Structures are given as structure tokens and as C-alpha cells.
Amino acid sequence: LARVTGHVDEHPLEALGILGALRKEAAEAQQQLAATAARLSLRWSFQVARGQIATELFALTHAPDLVVLGRRARTGTLSLGVYQAVQHVAEARAVVAVYDASAIARRALELARQVAAASGMVLRVLVAAATGQEYALRVAEVGKLLSGGSAACRRIAAVEPRVLAAAGRQEKAGLLVLGSDGRFRGGEGFYILLNELECPVVLVG
Secondary structure, three states: OOOOOOOOOOOHHHHHHHHHHHHHHHHHHHHHHHHHHHHHOOOOOOOOOOOOHHHHHHHOOOOOOEEEEOEOOOOOOEOOOHHHHHHHHHHOOEEEEEEOOOHHHHHHHHHHHHHHHHHOOEEEEEEEOOOHHHHHHHHHHHHHHOOOOOOEEEEEOOOOHHHHHHHHHHOOEEEEEEEOOOOOOOHHHHHHHHHHOOOOEEEEO
8 A cells, every 4th residue: 555645636747657656666565465475375465445544454454354554665655564564573673562451462462472483583562551550460461471481561651552652662663563443443543653653563453
């Protein structure tokens, strides 16, 4: 998926140039997706659509799906795909999971643990807690869920888009993994994560 802002109706040659660049971008993304799917023995499909990114993307996904968000550049181009997340994690230092004691957060934590182990990265956990006592209890839960594995934990006030974006930057996240809910599947929350984080974001259903 790609995002273009501005008006080009009055400049047909400029419009043709943009369309050509988008077609090239789509072809490259499709090739990388096909190569990654073949390597992992996964079924795949590729589709080009017009409209708002969040609306079009989540209209095609279902609750159990994993959604990977990431930018290829600061020019406003958005590329979605596991291949990008894998490439970025390989160059970064930490996989960061978000934990709030919910069932979906437990699934996100397990996925983050697997990615960190497979890539040799450090696992860090942002623990949402209102009080120090609640934080201590949830840190203990994280330890049990990791079955003795180690992870550096940090307290955050709430699982909110701007809080996560700031914490992700501070933790130098190479990948942010969190449970997907209404705050992140469209609107402001979606675009905050997309625009304020350099790393890919995995939404776990």
C-alpha cells in the first residue's frame, strides 16, 4: 500500500510519473512477498487498492490475522509485509512487546519471544500498570509466560498510541509487537504508530 498526498490533476505529466513510481513500488513489493512466502512455504496474495490506508487494509483482515506495518521511507510511502519486518529486525537491537495481562497481550508476548530468539535479539517488554503493585504482579506474570527466559521490563502508564510510540523510540525498538484492538486498527492510533515509529509494528489478533 502507498500513500500519496497533494493534487496532480493540473499536471498530467507529474501524475504519470507518480503512477509509474507506484507501479514500480508495487512490483518490487510483490516480488519480495512472493520470495518470502516461497521460503516459508506460505500461501500469499497481493492486491493494489485505492482509498484510505487503514480502511482498505483492515477491510481485508480478520481478527486472528497478523498485520505488519512499516514505512520504506519518510517520503510518505507505506509498505506492509513480513519481509520488511524481518529485514529491519536483523539490523536493530531489540524486539519490544507490549503486555497488559490480556489474552491478546500474552499471544503478542509469545510471538515477540519467538522472533527475538530466532533473530538473536534482546527482548524488552513494556508493561502497562496503574500502580507499582500492579506492575510488580505483571512483571512476575511475564517471567512465568517466558518460562524462565529473560526480558527487560519497563512500566508504561497505558497502552495508548503516543505512549507506545515514545517508549518504542526510547527502547530503540527494531520491532514492536502488540495486541490488535480498535485503537490501532484505524484512525488516529493507526497513523500515530505508522508515522512516529521508525520500526515495523506487528499487530497480533
